[in-house]
Amino acid sequence: MSSLASPIVQIEAVVKSYANGASVRALDGVSLTIAREEFVAVQGRSGSGKTTLLNLIGTLDQPTSGRVIVSGTDVTRLTGDALADFRRAHIGFVFQMFNLVATLTALENVMLPLLPYQRRLKFNLQARARELLSEVGLASRLQHLPGQLSGGEQQRVAIARALINGPELILADEPTGNLDSHSGAETLRLLQRLNRW
């Protein structure tokens, strides 16, 4: 399995086609290696396949051909619940639209990934969520609903949520895309700081 020396992400000749009427190749033979503790930004025009790449690394989608190895596991061989378990164990997501559940408080949103599985945990889920929210500067906003938080604060809740499972890999899809320049810069600084955490 994985060791500190092995890359966290290894992509080999990945092709992703969408058969939506005419076949469209979103990714055409992409190979990429990302080392552990590396902070990588993927840039490109709209429609160049950034989100598709992120979906494949995040095991949200499967490639048409090629291999995707995350943390030493060939995730293209995993299916269904095994993929869900893999994501829960290894990956954290931060999305452009925050994707917080509107009916849950900041604290509950952070707990959400492990909420149904808390009995199996060796730590107290709520205590960990509090700790993470305090780490991102939201200790005083635990019981606030997403609608009561600013865009920057919502994104910080989303970052705390991405950390709740202690992931080896955090994938952020345009995490500043929905924020003003000040909140965007703050979010990036936070992500960089957490990368060294």
Next chain:
Amino acid sequence: MILTTLEAAHTLAGEDSISAVRVRVGGIDQLTPAAQRKIETIASEIARHTGLTVDVMIGSSPRRVLVRVPEIGYVEEGWIQKGVNVSYAQGLQSGHWLLLATLLGIGGIFTLDVAWADVTARYRTIALQKALGWRSRTVFAQLLGQVLIVGAVASALGALAAWVVAQALKWQTPPIALLIGVPLAVIGLCIAGSFYPAWLASRVPPIVLLQHGEVRSAGARLGMMAGGGMGSYAWRSLLRRPSRTALTALAAALASALLVLSLSVTLARQGLLSGTLLGEFLLIRIERFHYVLVGIGLALAALAAANAQLSGLIERQREIGLLRAVGWRTRTAAQLFLSEGALLGALGGVIGTVLGGLLFFSFYGSLPTFVAGIALVGIAVPSVVGVLSSIYPARIGARVPPAEVMRYE
């Protein structure tokens, strides 16, 4: 009028001197099945021994009336109160109307729920139509017209099916008034049921299209359990749309109330419900078909609940995609929907059990025997129906691909 002896009457009017002989069966306080059997046995014995035609009248009671007797003056006579049997027949009729009205009420709620779900599912389309210049009135008429067409087709098919069943079972053919009147009532119900959703649709602002990815306001926050859990998450999801939840629960509540009342009467009153409700005398003999009515009511409530969940799926695609993306298993995501169904059913069950219990209490001034067991059934049955109704939405919902969370259009 004269008071005379039988012999004199025979001399005066011959064989026609006696038009009716009233026989009162003693020892009967309540119309139980045993009492009815006793009355019927006596009636058949009288008919066998005398050859007379015997009519059984329920509860004919003598009433004191003043009768003027020539050369004697006024005397008080115990006279049969006319129309007693008619009032009982009316009581039976009122009982049936009450049950039919409850079922129609559930049907009305179902219509309202379906139309509401349609508006929820097409929220963005309606906003687009408004943005493209559609008038509120046009949107309103569109939705109302849609429901009207569906209602007209459904009620015509229903009337046809009723006629076919009546023919097949060699029942008396339903009168034309009923065959036309009931569909008209159903269409009326459809219009009434879809009026509010159509009004809601007409009020959808075109600005919705511009609110890209906005977080919806959460509405009321009630009863989140400390520490959270699947149940509280499900409960919170139900409260996202409190009015819809209340409406769907109401459909389950009405069916549950009927179930509780029918069970109470079957177990505690030998199946006969009689009494006065809102000044109206009611007489209902609970039979199997009443439980069939309860079943139809529960089925409608289940359809309404399933429909609400399915329409909610469209707006919850990204939420479910998120749960899958952060590592929820398919079964875990499905459990969320099943928990929502169970909670909705239980909510309806609790309200219905209280309602059914209150109805029974209003008739008899006491709670039925086996009250705990009846309450358990009244809550458990709608809860199970709620779970069953969410199986299909759960299957669909749990399969939302996790990549859905990345879709922003």
